[in-house]
Amino acid sequence: MSFELRYPTEIIFGMNAVNQVGKKACSYGSRIFLVTGRSAARRSGMADKVIDLLQAAGAKEVYLYDKAEHDPSVDTVDRGTELAKDGRFEVAIGLGGGSAIDTAKTIACLVNNDGSAAEYQSGKEIKNPGIPFIALPTTAGTGAEITKNSVITDTKNKIKQSIRSNYMIAKVAIVDPILTVSMPLDVTAASGMDALTQAIEVCVSLSANPIGDTLGLRSIALISQNIVKAFDNGDDLVTRENMALGSLLGAMAFANAGLGAVHALAHPIGAMFDVPHGVICALLLPYVIEYNIPARTDKYAQIAEAMGVDTKGSDEGSAYKLISFIRDLLTRLKLPQQLRNVGIENKDISAIARSTRGSSLSNNPREASEESLEQILSAAL
Secondary structure (H helix, E strand, O other), X not given: OOOOOOOOOEEEEOOOHHHHHHHHHHOOOOEEEEEEXXXXXXXXXXXXXXXXXXXXXXXXXXXXXXXXXXXXXXXXXXXXXXXXXXXXXXXXXXXXXXXXXHHHXXXXXXXXXXXXXXXXXXXXXXXXXOOOEEEEEOOOOOOHHHOOEEEEEEOOOOEEEEEEOHHHOOOEEEEOHHHHOOOOHHHHHHHHHHHHHHHHHHHHXXXXXXXXXXXXXXXXXXXXXXXXXXXXXXXXXXXXXXXXXXXXXXXXXXXXXXXXXXXHHHHHHHHHHOOOHHHHHHHHHHHHHHHHHHHOHHHHHXXXXXXXXXXXXXXXXXXXHHHHHHHHHHHHOOOOOOHHHHOOOHHHHHHHHHOOOOHHHHOOOOOOOHHHHHHHHHHHO
16 A cells, blocks of 8 residues: 655635635735636625735735636636736735636746646646645635646637646635635535535545545535535535535545546536536536446445445445435436536537546546447436
8 A cells, every 4th residue: 555645735724714815825925916707706795805805914916817717718827827927926816616716826837937828738847836826715616726737728629628737736725614605506516516526536536545535535424414405505604614624625635546537528528518517527427436336336335325325235235325315416406417408419429538538537446448438428318
């Protein structure tokens, strides 16, 4: 048994933890580049609050770049990088969901490197450290606040692919459950299912390790027991806290182990059909589990037990009960359960399977050929 763990990010978790953002950011510099989505952070008042906190702590300039799309594009990253370079900004902050955080961390990383984000998607090495980056997640879902990669979409070529570098790791991640209260119901459901999918995939990954399993199973328990409560009553702070903690623990797990075929398939689908990442992960999860059961029957039984499923009987029976439990969750969360519900047709399956590749696919516990991927997608139609 051997494994490595990477947790260089300072993690601050708790109610009203956002109040520490000014002190933390200004310890790195006084010229701050704040990245948000196009409306949510403004509408909730959180962007204004963060700006006030930064200015009160001594920030000389705070530039609000509110351009992050739900699938951040190469063009948006490149424009932001040029603005950050020209303004000589010293710190970048990502305030929002995974898209805003991925946009911010990529901008922060590329400020001191030449070339377009598209070049780094294609494998160009990031040679120089960027400026310090701080993450302020407003969703309990993606885990982008502590990972060393960003997922960026090349809209021209319909490619959704990660950029990876140790230089992308946040200096500080401030996880404040209160920031997630403003999430719309559909985002609560989709981002929560993304987090649950990540935790499940990390536990069955070929790169799984004991620490990741421990974190992943705890994440699974927290999310599965709280996601419907958060969907039904988003103002319940205890539930929001449990969801935020579950998401963080799952992210800590998958930052040190691989994911699987759900995430491998979700990237080309997101690029080709503009389906929100969490929605497609939730939809595909039961079908990928069913495909993987022969390779990880015992692990899926453990996951079922963590979710509170009745696991009396065989491991295989428990694994199939897990699938039923997840499908019930999707029904209660009003999420689509078939690909045709998100605009994907039989004629699209081959193209999706051909475009599916990367580390997530290679870490899937059961080898998945292009033909196997087509079978999974056909079952999900």
